[in-house]
Amino acid sequence: MGLAPITEQQPSGAAWAAPITMAVSQTPHVGEMSDLIIGLGANAGVGEISFTVQFDANVLQARTGTEGDWAAGEGMEAHFVAEIPDAADRVEIRRTVSGKALAGHGGSVALVQFQAVAPGTTSIRITDVMVKDLAGHSMAFSLSPSNVPVIVQSPPPPLPEAAHRRGATPNEVPATEADTGD
Numbered sequence: 001m002g003l004a005p006i007t008e009q010q011p012s013g014a015a016w017a018a019p020i021t022m023a024v025s026q027t028p029h030v031g032e033m034s035d036l037i038i039g040l041g042a043n044a045g046v047g048e049i050s051f052t053v054q055f056d057a058n059v060l061q062a063r064t065g066t067e068g069d070w071a072a073g074e075g076m077e078a079h080f081v082a083e084i085p086d087a088a089d090r091v092e093i094r095r096t097v098s099g100k101a102l103a104g105h106g107g108s109v110a111l112v113q114f115q116a117v118a119p120g121t122t123s124i125r126i127t128d129v130m131v132k133d134l135a136g137h138s139m140a141f142s143l144s145p146s147n148v149p150v151i152v153q154s155p156p157p158p159l160p161e162a163a164h165r166r167g168a169t170p171n172e173v174p175a176t177e178a179d180t181g182d
Contacts, residue, residue: 016039018043020051020109020132024148028116029129029155033063035064036112036124038093040070043106047134050094053112056122057089059152060114068108070096082110116152123147 019041042047053062065082074076076097082090093110125147126153131139 003075017142018046019106020049020126020129020131020141020143022053022124022126022145022148024114024150026148026150028114028150028168030116030119030155031068032116033080034116036114037068037108037110037124038085038110039068039107039154040109041106043139045133046131046139047136048094048096048098048130048132049109050092050128052090052092052128053124053126054090055114055124055150056120059116059120060119060124060150060153061088061128062091063088063115064113065127066092066111066113067095068110070105070107070109071095072107074181080086080110082112092128119152119154121149121151123149158169 021039021041022036023039024036026031028034036049036053038053040046055062060083065084067078067080067082079090079096081094084090091112093112095109126143129141129143131141134140
């Protein structure tokens with residue numbers, strides 16, 4: 001169940017909400033790689049977080065999922081799993097930690113690298129979110145935003161051939177050995 005971000009300690013019996021965020025380039029060109037960063041803000045001792053990142057595989061395809069810097073540190077034992085099915089239309093992420101409490105610690109949970117494969121529009125959505133504390137009890141979380149629209153654009157047109165040559169202006173033609181007059 002998603003709740004609004006909580007920034008102060010709640011009255012007795014109320015839980016803290018673990019704030020989850022995501023950021024990605026929203027206008028890549030076909031062929032470009034882009035990183036989606038899923039973050040976890042300051043929280044009250046999260047011990048496990050799992051979720052699924054979904055999108056249209058006709059527009060974007062997942063290439064890799066790597067762990068972020070959340071839960072990195074002395075006295076921490078972290079486990080990270082990112083599964084990408086053959087369809088490359090989603091990434092299932094699970095990150096667990098054990099050791100000393102992480103109260104107040106936040107950071108990036110995962111980095112998912114996408115490739116823009118065709119022009120079009122899709123939304124990157126985070127679904128199936130589960131957050132647990134160090135004792136394995138479910139925790140409240142807030143997800144902002146829960147989806148991000150991405151518009152993949154056609155690749156930019158190539159530059160004229162002369163512009164690709166080093167130092168050549170469009171009217172200059174580089175000399176060849178035959179042109180040296182030797």
